[in-house]
Amino acid sequence: MATVPPDLARQIARYRSLVQVAAVVARSVRTDELVRTVHRQARELFTAPVTLLATRGPDGSWTTRTLEGDTSVDEYIAPRHDGLLERVLDGRLRLENDLSAYLRREGLHVFRLNAASGRPITRSWMGVPLRPGSAPHAVLSVQSDHAGAFTPEDLEFLELLGLHVSIALENAALHERVEHEARTDPLTGLPNRRAFTAQVAATLDAAAQPPAATLVVMDVQDFKRINDTHGHQVGDEVLHGLGEALMVCAAPPAHAFRLGGDEFAVLLPGDADAGQQWVHAFLHDLRLRPWSIPDAPYVNAGLAEVRAGDTLSDWVRRADHRMYAAKRQRAHLLE
Incomplete structure (x- = not known):
């Protein structure tokens, strides 16, 4: 029997993990439940201590949930002209393995989410856009305090995960809208x-x-x-x-x-x-x-x-x- 090369065996195992993660994500029918699931399942695919799911509001602000270790923190980012999340949405940023050098080179000023955590600064950063048709635009990011932590293969898997999360976000938004309409009086807007x-x-x-x-x-x-x-x-x-x-x-x-x-x-x-x-x-x-x-x-x-x-x-x-x-x-x- 032919031996599967180690790199191929690792990739096959990782794709299997992605399929399992996608199945778990697809079962989440509420947005808040989905956000928690995405954070948990990202650990199955990436060796990264920090995950971030950020949802953009109509005014350009962001609602974020960061998971560092076992600590989850929700924060609000006021509208801004340029930042890492904005660059992901317009296609200028996907993967940086020396984030400090990138920020200096671009003249970009960012701030630390969950600053009270005491964790080291982020050195490697990946982010992909989520664009579900009936839900707000969002960004999924994984981050590490080690330089050179991510590979192009990691980015490919994050993009594949992002596709599944986009579909799940759209389904969750549709489910919540249908549920809201079923529990709301159309004339007054009050619960029925x-x-x-x-x-x-x-x-x-x-x-x-x-x-x-x-x-x-x-x-x-x-x-x-x-x-x-x-x-x-x-x-x-x-x-x-x-x-x-x-x-x-x-x-x-x-x-x-x-x-x-x-x-x-x-x-x-x-x-x-x-x-x-x-x-x-x-x-x-x-x-x-x-x-x-x-x-x-x-x-x-x-x-x-x-x-x-x-x-x-x-x-x-x-x-x-x-x-x-x-x-x-x-x-x-x-x-």
Whole structure:
């Protein structure tokens, strides 16, 4: 039996590793999960203590994740005219085995990411562009504090890995967009009933004795009359306005949702007293907003503080009961 030359055997083993790495990367369906996977799997192909995945924003800024040893650090780079990452995107830089000499020769000023790590400066640097069709441009880089650490073969394998990562980034972006659309109300932009059910369930499952949280359910008094009097387009404008108001007033850690029709819900941290204060502030905000109807819509609200042992149905039922009580009282006052 013929003996496989050592160099060929090494290359075959490395290509097998690449195939395995590509399969692992392809299974990552969320961007954050994919970023972690890329960092872990890069170690299977390269002897390099540092990997970097940088994603470029529309304004030219960068969001980076650096892995040095077992330490992962996320950082932000403000927009700049010229740098290593920009040069990778426009094709001027791929591999430098004496980075200090390259920077002096090019008159390029860079700064150390994860400066608090205490690691030596980078001496060998490789980077390849990632250009998935439906995701932001990005750069994948591996780095070493030893000069002459990388070979043209290393660059070839990084480029092959980059192709797989580009496809995985595009698939992850598509998956996240589809998931977002499935959990988002298209009229108001708020999370929908499906997202509401998941969030309430997560709150109830957080502990056997849930921390203080208050559910507020709301609807618009006489919403049908608004549609009948002013038309459905104006009715949609009213619902859209309520959604905008909730996005402002129910910022994290609160969560706001459109349940359907003219029904909305807000999940608030804190007890019912804090919930009452929030409702009063929200209703005050509504009165100050411009509306396409003569007066601000009147919103009925019912509050229920979570109780130990509550199910989703229990909690929602109590809040609904109080909202309908407020609705009936308002209808009686208008008679």
